[in-house]
Amino acid sequence: xxxxxxxxxxxxxxxxxxVGAIVLTLIFLFPVYWLxxxxxxxxxxxxxxxxxxxxxxxQFSNYxxxxxxGDVVAxxxxxIVAGVSSVVAxxxxxxxxxxxxxxxxxGENLAMWIISQRMIPPIAVVFPIFLIYVYxxxxxxxxxxxxxxxxxxxxxxxxxxxxxxxxxxxxxEESALxxxxxxxxxxWKVVFPMVRPGLMATSVFTFVFAWNDFLFALVxxxxxxxxxxxxxxxxxxxxxxxxxKIAAMSVLGTLPIFVAVSVMQRYLVxxxxxGAVKG
Amino acid sequence: MTSSISLDSAKPARGHAIARVLENRLPYLIIAxxxxxxxxxxxxxxxxxxVVSFQHVTMTENDRSFVGLMNYAELFRDARLWEALGHTAIxxxxxxxxxxxxxxxxxxxxxxxxxxxxxxxxxLVLPTVISPIVAGATWRLMFDxxxxxxxxxxxxxxxxxxxxxxxxxxxxxxxxxxxxxxWQWSPFMFLLLLAALSNVDQSQLEAAELDGxxxxxxxxxxxxxxxxxxxxxxxxxxxxxxxxxFDIIWALTEGGPGSMTETISLYTYVQGFSQFETSYTAAIAxxxxxxxxxxxxVVLKRMELAR
Numbered sequence: 001x002x003x004x005x006x007x008x009x010x011x012x013x014x015x016x017x018x019v020g021a022i023v024l025t026l027i028f029l030f031p032v033y034w035l036x037x038x039x040x041x042x043x044x045x046x047x048x049x050x051x052x053x054x055x056x057x058x059q060f061s062n063y064x065x066x067x068x069x070g071d072v073v074a075x076x077x078x079x080i081v082a083g084v085s086s087v088v089a090x091x092x093x094x095x096x097x098x099x100x101x102x103x104x105x106x107g108e109n110l111a112m113w114i115i116s117q118r119m120i121p122p123i124a125v126v127f128p129i130f131l132i133y134v135y136x137x138x139x140x141x142x143x144x145x146x147x148x149x150x151x152x153x154x155x156x157x158x159x160x161x162x163x164x165x166x167x168x169x170x171x172x173e174e175s176a177l178x179x180x181x182x183x184x185x186x187x188w189k190v191v192f193p194m195v196r197p198g199l200m201a202t203s204v205f206t207f208v209f210a211w212n213d214f215l216f217a218l219v220x221x222x223x224x225x226x227x228x229x230x231x232x233x234x235x236x237x238x239x240x241x242x243x244x245k246i247a248a249m250s251v252l253g254t255l256p257i258f259v260a261v262s263v264m265q266r267y268l269v270x271x272x273x274x275g276a277v278k279g
Numbered sequence: 280m281t282s283s284i285s286l287d288s289a290k291p292a293r294g295h296a297i298a299r300v301l302e303n304r305l306p307y308l309i310i311a312x313x314x315x316x317x318x319x320x321x322x323x324x325x326x327x328x329x330v331v332s333f334q335h336v337t338m339t340e341n342d343r344s345f346v347g348l349m350n351y352a353e354l355f356r357d358a359r360l361w362e363a364l365g366h367t368a369i370x371x372x373x374x375x376x377x378x379x380x381x382x383x384x385x386x387x388x389x390x391x392x393x394x395x396x397x398x399x400x401x402x403l404v405l406p407t408v409i410s411p412i413v414a415g416a417t418w419r420l421m422f423d424x425x426x427x428x429x430x431x432x433x434x435x436x437x438x439x440x441x442x443x444x445x446x447x448x449x450x451x452x453x454x455x456x457x458x459x460x461x462w463q464w465s466p467f468m469f470l471l472l473l474a475a476l477s478n479v480d481q482s483q484l485e486a487a488e489l490d491g492x493x494x495x496x497x498x499x500x501x502x503x504x505x506x507x508x509x510x511x512x513x514x515x516x517x518x519x520x521x522x523x524x525f526d527i528i529w530a531l532t533e534g535g536p537g538s539m540t541e542t543i544s545l546y547t548y549v550q551g552f553s554q555f556e557t558s559y560t561a562a563i564a565x566x567x568x569x570x571x572x573x574x575x576x577v578v579l580k581r582m583e584l585a586r
Contacts, residue, residue, distance in 0.1 A: 020388050021399050028403055031417045031462065034428060038420060051428050096313035103306035117321045121523040121571060123544040124564035127551040128324035128331070151320030154313050182298070183305050212410035214526045215544075219552065229412040233530065236419070243420060250413045261408045265401055269474040272407070272467065273512060 035254075038247035039063070046243050062248040071245065074231035075252055080142060081227060082210035085149035090203050092150070093157030094165075094195075098187060100158065101165040102173075111162065118155040118274075122215050130219050140222040148220065149210040156209070156274070157202055163275045164198035165191060201267030204260045211257065228253040328561040338555030350562035359538060360563065363546035369453065370542065371521040374460045378517060379510070381461065382468025389469075390476045400473070407467045415530025418459040422446055446532050452540050459527055464520075468513055475509035476502070511582045518578070519571055543567055 038046055039062050041055040066072050099105045100114075129148065130139070138144035168191055176190045177183075192199075217227040232249050235242040261268065301308065335346045354360060385403065389396055406414065421429050422445035433441040445455040479502055487497045525544040528534060534541035534549075541549070547567065551560040 014393065017388060017391075017393060021393075024385065024388070025399055025402050028406060028462065028466065030428075031414075031421055032405060032409075034421060035413075035417045047426055049425055050431050051426055053428075092313040092316065095309035099306045099310040105306045105310050114317065117317055119519065119571060119575060120321065120325070121519075121544070121564075121567050123523055123525065123547045124328070124568050125321070125324045127547075127557070127560050127564065128328045129320070130551075131557070132324060132327065147316070148320060151316050154317055158313060183302055208408060212412075214410070214412045214529070215548075229410050229526070232412055232416055236416075236530075241419070243426070246416050246420065250416055254409050254413055257408050257410075258405065261404070262401060265397070268404060269470055273471050273474075273516065 035247050035250050038243060039251045041244070043244060062244040063252070066245065066248055066252065071231060071249065072252065074226050074228045074249075077142075077225050078211055078227040078253070079256075081145045081149060081225065082207050084142075085146045085153065085210050086203055086206040088146070089150045089153040089157050089206055090199065093154050094161045094199065095187075096154075097158045097161035098165055098191065101162045111159075114155050115159050115274075118159070122152070122213075126215055126219050129216075133220060139220055140224045142225050145217065145220055145225055145227075148216055149213065152213075152216075153206045153209060157206060160202045160205075160271070160275055161195065161199065164195040164202075168194045198267070201264050201271050204264045204267075205271040208257055208260060211253075328564055331558050332561035332565060334558050336557040338557065346558075350558050351565075353559060354562055354566055359541075360543075360546060362538070363541050363543045366540055367522055367524065367542040367544075370456060370460065370524060371518060373453075374457050374464075375514060375518055375521060377457070377461045378465045378468045379514065381465040382470075382472050382513075385465065385469040386472035386476050389473060400470070404466045404470055406463045407470070409463075411463065411526035412530050414459060414463045415527040418455070418462070419446060419531055422455055447536055449536060449539055452532050452536065456528060456531055456540060459531060460521075460524070463527070464517060467517065471509055471513045472506065475506040479505045508582065511578060515575065515578045518574060522571060522574065523567070 037053075037055055040058045040060070041052070042059065042061070045052050045055055096114075100111055133139045133144050138147075172190055172194070173186050176186045181189065212229065213227075214229040214233075217230045218233075221227065221230055228249065232246060232253065235246045235249070264271070332350055333345050333347060335342050335344070335349065389400065421427050422443075424430060424442055424444050429445070430441055430443060433443070443451055445451045483501050484497065487501060492500070523544050524542050525548070528540055528542055528545060532540045534545045538546075543563075544567075547560060547563045550556045550563060
C-alpha cells in the first residue's frame with residue numbers, strides 16, 4: 001500500500017498512533033512525575049488532602065535536608081561501590097572475554113559455566129556470603145561490597161564483551177601481529193578501539209546493576225557503607241513515612257541512571273537482554 | 280564461530296624472557312583473575328551452603344554433626360514455605376503474561392517509523408532502569424490512601440470517593456504489587472519486542488499484504504514465529520527475576536499484611552536473618568536453585584525444540 005493511495009487513512013492512523021503514544025507515555029511517566037513533584041513540595045503541600053498535582057513553587061529544602069543530615073553520604077557510598085566495582089569488573093572481565101573469544105580457553109563449557117553464574121539467585125548465596133564476611137570481618141566495609149558486585153557483574157561483562165570481541169575481524173589482529181606488535185599491544189591498540197562503544201555500554205549497565213542492588217547492600221552494610229537503596233528504606237516507618245526524604249532521595253538516586261541510560265540509548269536492547277537480541 | 284590464533288605465530292621475534300612467558304601464558308594469565316573471583320564469591324558460598332544444609336547449624340548452636348536429609352525433609356512440612364512459593368507463583372503467573380502482552384502492544388504501536396519515536400522509546404524505558412526499591416517507594420507514595428493520587432484518580436472516574444488501603448487490604452495487596460511490577464517491566468518487554476519486530480522479514484509481510492491476508496493471520500503465520508525466540512528469551516529473563524522477586528515487595532508491603540505477600544526470597548531472608556536457621560536457610564536456597572534450574576532447562580529445551 002503506497003502512501004499516495006490512501007493518504008487520508010494513513011494520516012488518520014498516524015494521528016491515532018500519536019494519541020496512543022502520548023497517552024501511554026503520560027501513564028508510564030506519571031509515577032516518575034509524582035516523585036519529582038513531591039520532592040519539590042513543602043510538608044503542607046505533601047500532606048494536603050486532596051493531593052496537589054503541582055507544587056506551589058519549586059523549592060529545594062527537601063534536598064537541603066538530605067545534605068544537612070548527612071544522608072547524601074549514601075549516594076557517595078553508592079557512587080564509590082558501583083563505580084569501583086564496575087571498573088574492576090570491566091578490566092578483568094574484558095581480559096577474560098578476550099581469552100575466551102580468541103584462544104577458546106576452557107572451551108564452550110567454561111563459557112557456559114560463566115553465564116550460569118549469572119543465573120544464581122542472590123538470595124541463595126547472600127546468607128553464606130554474610131557468614132563468611134562476618135568471619136573475615138568484611139561486613140560494612142567498602143572492600144567486601146566492591147568484591148561482591150565485581151563478582152556478580154563479571155559474568156555479564158565476560159558474556160557481553162566476548163560477543164563484541166568475536167565481532168572484531170580476526171585479520172586486523174593477525175596483520176598487527178605480523179607487523180611485530182605483541183599480544184598486549186594488539187589488545188590495547190587494535191581490539192580496544194574496536195570494542196570501545198560496546199565496552200562503554202557494558203560499563204554503564206554494570207554500573208546500573210550495582211547501583212540498583214538492594215539485597216546484598218541490605219545484608220552487608222550497617223552504618224559505614226550504606227548505599228542509597230538501603231538508606232531509602234530507612235525512611236519507611238510503621239505509622240509515618242518521611243515522604244519528603246523518600247522523594248528527594250529517590251530523585252537523587254535516579255538521576256545518574258537517567259543520564260547514563262539516555263547517553264547509552266542505542267545499546268539498551270543488547271545491554272539488558274544479555275546480547276540475546278542484538279540491538 | 281570462534282577461530283583461535285595459534286600461539287606460535289604470535290611469538291615475538293625478540294624480547295626478553297619475562298615478556299616471552301607473559302606472551303605464552305597469556306590466555307591463562309588474563310583469564311585467571313576473573314575466574315578466581317567467580318570461584319571465590321560465586322562457587323565457594325554455594326559449596327559452603329551445600330555442606331551446611333546437611334548439618335544442623337543455627338546462630339546459637341554450632342553443632343557440626345551431619346543430619347542427612349533432615350533439613351530437606353523439613354521443607355515438605357513447612358507450610359509457610361509452600362505458601363511463600365504459592366505467593367511467588369501467583370505474582371509470576373499474573374505479571375509475566377501481562378508484561379508480555381502490554382510490551383507487545385506497545386511495540387506494535389511504535390513499530391512503524393514516526394517522528395519523535397526515539398524520544399518516546401527513551402521516556403517509556405525509564406521505569407525499567409530505575410532501582411526496584413525506588414519503583415516500590417514511588418508506588419507506595421502513589422497508593423497512599425490519603426495523600427496519594429491513585430485514590431484521587433479512581434474517585435474521579437467512580438464519581439464518589441474511593442478510599443483503598445492498597446498495601447494493607449488483603450484484597451488489594453496483590454493488585455498493588457502486580458501494578459508496580461507491570462509498570463516497571465512492561466517497558467523491558469517492549470524494548471526487546473520492538474527490536475525483534477523490526478527484524479521481521481519485510482518482504483514476507485509485504486507479500487502477505489498483497490495477498491490480502493488479515494492482520495491476525497499475518498501475526499500468526501509470519502510475525503509470531505519469527506519473534507518467538509526473542510519472546511522465549513524475554514520470558515526466561517523476566518520469569519527468573521519474578522521467581523526471585525524481593526525488592527519491590529520489600530518496599531511496598533514488606534511481605535504483609537501478616538505474611539500474605541511473603542515470597543520465597545523474603546521467606547529465605549526471614550529464615551536466615553531473623554530466625555538465624557543457618558542450615559535450614561541453606562536447604563531453602565537449594566530448593567530455589569533447583570526450581571530455577573528446572574525452569575531454565577525446560578524453557579531452553581522447548582526453545583531448541585521450536586527451532
